[in-house]
Amino acid sequence: MSRWLEFFNDGRVYEIEDDQPINVIKTEGIVGELIEALQFTPAEKFTIAPPDAVPPDVPEPRRPMREINQEGLKLIQRFEGLHELKQGSQGEYIEAYQDPVGVWTIGWGCTEGVYEGMKITRAQAEEMLKKEIEKFETAVANAVKVQINDNQFSALVSFSYKQGARALFESTLLKLLNQGKFQEAADEFPRWDKAGGQVLLGLSRRRRAERALFLSQSWEEFLTWKPSRVLRLAEPGQPLMQGEDVRQLQKALVKAGFNIQVDGFFGNDTDKAVRQFQQQKRLSVDGIVGDETRRVLGI
Template sequence: MAVNAHLKTSESGRQFLAGFEGVVLKAYPDPATGGKPWTIGIGHTAAAGAPVVSKGMTISRDQAFEILARDLATFEAWVIKLIKVPLTQAQFDAMVSLCFNIGPGNFTGSSVVRLFNAGKRLDAAAAFTLWNKADGKVMSGLIRRRAAERTMFETGNYGIAIAANDDVPVTQGVVLARGSAHPEAVRALQADLISLNLLPAKPDPDGDFGPLTDTAVRQFQRTHALTIDGRAGPATRAAMAAALVKAKRPIAVAMYPLPGQALDVPFAA
């Protein structure tokens, strides 16, 4: 039996992961197709197994975490298979979070795995921080996630307050904000801000929610009687969608609750 076969992602680990991936309680379409694959919960699609996600489907927060626990089995199996020496619970949770975000193929070839198996625990922890790029560009959101995973791995500190499992409105989606770890969604948000003449058309959207994007979101909120906090949540995106429709311009992201799973993969070992 594999040395870590007894381990499963802890409740703290699932809450940590959901904090970065987002929790969406109403099925939302793929922005590229306007339909399939539908996603719900914490980045769950039918490709991951039951339940099959369809238009109009809603779930509770408890159900979102139950689905996540099942979806994580694949990534837990990869960590158990690849790591040949004993892991603490926090080390296991950090590795599952990394594998979930970058994919099993990248995780398999990562220096995190190689160094930990070689007994170099601190070097393996430092190697988490290499996975901070999307399209070759260092992303502030990925820096933040990797730093949190490294802290969990090294100290056992998850850096979270475990949220109550009370239901939240089914319209809840990922909120984009400064330092967001969702670069593909940020690029789409930036495209909408460009269409509204709130960001310059050049350079192209880079997916990094930095000070210019923050200022643009706040400017939009100020002129549309919204809470001025620089956070692009469902209310701000809905108002942005209405503004784009009125201006007869395409909508890149505003009509869609946003995926919890980042769509890109960092170029690092």
């Protein structure tokens, strides 16, 4: 039997036992700041101070010492999109809109302090974005325990801005990164491409762009990325994958120095060669010939 509290943005706090709600506390929205505090702290537990405890002094919050770079900011802007730039008598403006779940949003996905009928300029939208990103910059700086470069930092800020800081704190990506496993951490980005259990093309593109930025590679090509046919060894009892795609793969592997037969059938020898190639090139060693393996092979 397990029991926990679940906080909702409208201020309700539900007590859940074995996935069933058993109690609700209506706080009239006063837990909003607490929700944000929980979302942006890497703390793994909380305690309740005794009634006679004296609250400690806390220094004034400082602006993050590290900021997202221009490439990271551009990546966020390109994927978030500037919502409906309009032309009025006073010039161009942007108006607040409700996102798919009813949250008032403006500019490049900003929600803090946004209300119905709000109008801002493009310059104000950029300032709002930079301001809203600050808390994600702080979250990344607090979460990462190893030395990372500006591109790696910026990719993580973009990831957190879209998925939430809590998602980063609890991710295998962060765990691997803090172990100094940079390539393995980079390979975790594409795994975060689902919403509601469904793979979304927009998320697949963004995660690959963030991975590329993390590795200091060109990321803009992923703005229009589309999944290609994946080649891999068939599951037991299933017919072997075959055809011209496999033949081209085998030719590329032979060119890379592997002694395999070019017969158009994805058998064990081809699978072994693919895994060895992936290991040599420090790719994910999974035997799956996806876009990254294709790119390095040149097919």
